[in-house]
Amino acid sequence: MRRAGPTTGASIGLVLAHGRGGSSADILGLLDHAGLPEVAAIAPDAPGGSWWPTSFLAPEAVIGPHAESAVATMETAIATLEAEGIPRASIWLGGFSQGAVLALETFARKGEGLAGVFALSGGLIGTGDAEGDPDPGLYGHGPKRFGYQGRRDRAKVWMSVHERDPHIPLARVRDSATVLTGMGAEVMTQIYPGAGHAVMRDDIEQLRRWLNR
Template identity: 50%
Template structure:
């Protein structure tokens, strides 16, 4: 199931794939984005089965995440493909997720993000590619470390990440590690950390997304040529 909104793809100058969090729905992300005054952006939001991309923490061992991760990544890829098939170049398409959707957005970027316009991850971290050696640690909220052995490059990809410093679901240690990994892959990463034990989209997130997508019409036209 997917929801769509914003401008019709055939006259849009940019595309936006929106990824919801656990227990949320595709139309909720569309409503959020449509409230940001982005009149030239075509929006599409896939919905996870039972409104959850995976049934456990993104920090869980890969044995628990693996069966769910591949279908989730495929859902993002289908949404990106739907926009390109409608005529939007990949370089004009951004991916944005919140919470569980932010984790999925980052993981999709690390594996398949080259050539996208931008990736926005509001309160999230990378899942990783495999379990790593090491004992559970408080810095990872009682979970064990992961490996981040991604094959490709993300040279020049604009990435925007955010998190609160005491987020109840996203360990700050994993947030910092994700930023480091993505920079190593060549992405241009902006990372914002807000104070508080809060799990939410921030004003800074909204400003960052609107700033990137509110492209002047003349620049948008040139990009489509």
């Protein structure tokens, strides 16, 4: 795991997950862009540069074991910040693309008590396959169940995506926002017009705004 910011004395922590083919160094660069030198950040590296080898929309039998392993890695990073004295309620999750999916999934599965999550081009994986045919709105994949447990009251969620993201279907982003709202989180969804798959200026501004509180 790679670090940025102070390792002692910080009051806010951030666990960041990189996207497919990225690295911990890449995703930690978000802190420089957002101007957050006082935030204690930690970012793990995925084996081989990818948290899972397929689309996050793949069936549970394919994606499930990879998701469980990746979420466990994020839990270890959270525990590291807690051991350094940062309260769980002051720890955020974040990521881009595949990393945004992982941040959201960690928050939904294991994020009780956390401050919130920044998901830049991501959506929830889900807890299992649901009945239904392959859906063009899910890029030809089938629907999922979202049987997450616990509440996420008072946590904040920022989810952003382009209207025509080649990897993240808008339908899954909207479903994810509904699920997390139902768990008690305050969800803000930013949909950028047109096609794209990138971190945008509004994402950086929101990161700066929320973590400077």
